[in-house]
Amino acid sequence: MNDAQISVKNLSVAYRDAVVLKQISLDVRRGEFVSLVGPSGSGKTTLLNALAGFIPASGELHVPGKVGVVFQDYSVFPWMTVAQNIAFGLENGKKEDQDEIVRHHLKLIQLEDKGDRYPAQLSGGQVQRVGIARALAPEPEVIFMDEPYGALDRHTREKMQQWLLNVWSAEHKTIIFVTHDIDEAIFLSDRVLVLNSGKVAAEHHIPFDRPRDEDIKFSSEFIRLKKEIYDRMN
């Protein structure tokens, strides 16, 4: 056994007669930020769902029991206030401690004064932060994010990327992040896996130091990486 927190060997997923994922093997270190990119239908969302245990898969699969998840849509419960959403996964401990955790996360997502609002009363970026806070609050070991920023405009998206990096470095979580945006994947990740037709077509280690600044997106290194990944996707 190595120091991998997530360890997958020969993972396959079949849907009806079609094989969606073919013999995928993958190790993820504790605290690593890994992005899955790929064209539509490449299997990136299926891989995330299989890793999170949402869909049946064959092969060897070692994933910690306690995971968090953030989706693009339907991530938060529209019938709960912001604070109730964050508190939903807190089942242990005293009420005061739970309240303290909720307060901490409201602060983390910069919505301290909006705890009693409903998601419908917030902007898209704010709602998505609530979803992330709800996933973080019970202190999972791994967080799975499926195109969490897919519905956001470019400006909000870039702010949210920076914010996510700050949270990630403060909370020391392992993150598996699905996106179709190559810039986003490179900017955020330690490692980018390119999926194509249900297989890992390429793997790129991202060399940029942390903390990262938006400016790296204009460096020649970044653009070279982007081109390589782009070619692997198409």
Next chain:
Amino acid sequence: MKLIRLALPIILFLAAWELISRSGWVNAALFPPPSKVVSALTEMLRSGEMFRDMQASYLRLIVGLTGGVSVGMLLGLLTGRIKLVADLLMPLIQILRPLPPVAIIPLVIVWFGIGEPAKVFSIGFAVFFPVWINSHLGAQQVPQRLLWSAATLTKSKWRTFSQVIFPAALPFIVAGLRVGIALSFVMVFVAELTGASEGIGYQISTAHLAYRIDKMMAALAVLGASGALADYLFAVGIVKVYPWLKFAQTK
């Protein structure tokens, strides 16, 4: 402004009716003017018979509605979520569903006699179906990702049911409840036609036998107004209890 917009059509309708009724173009005995209906109503209110009838009908409505809604909602959520329960109950419910609820009344009388249980059962039976089918559909359409999210946050089946599946189905359930409320008013009238000694429906049928068209219309007005008020109170009340529903409705 809103009040005027609401009241104006009613006032115009009543005024036209009053005029036509008094003009002699129609038989005033068959079409008594609103003024006569109002005096019949005041008389019925003053004598206390109207209150007695309202009380009797409302009690049947409340008990029948509560029964039909409870069973319909519970079974709907179960058949919508649990395959075994659906396999067991769906064929049965689907056979009963196309029945006009009014058609079971003779059978209900054979079973329960002509007392209160028969009336309450008839109302509950009619209310059950729209509430069940809507709860069923509501429970079925809970987005998968919502359930997956919930599964990472709690292992408790009860919390998942009460705090995720139930609220996700609630907009559908509310639609079913409104149909159910409307149906309960149909059924209380029909049920009171047979073997009742009080109630708004009974009032209408006795007024009919006595050829008191003004009293008939007064009772009809009370029945119609009660139905409209019940629907209004429900619509307002449910948003008070679940404030987030107003966002769900605008979307």
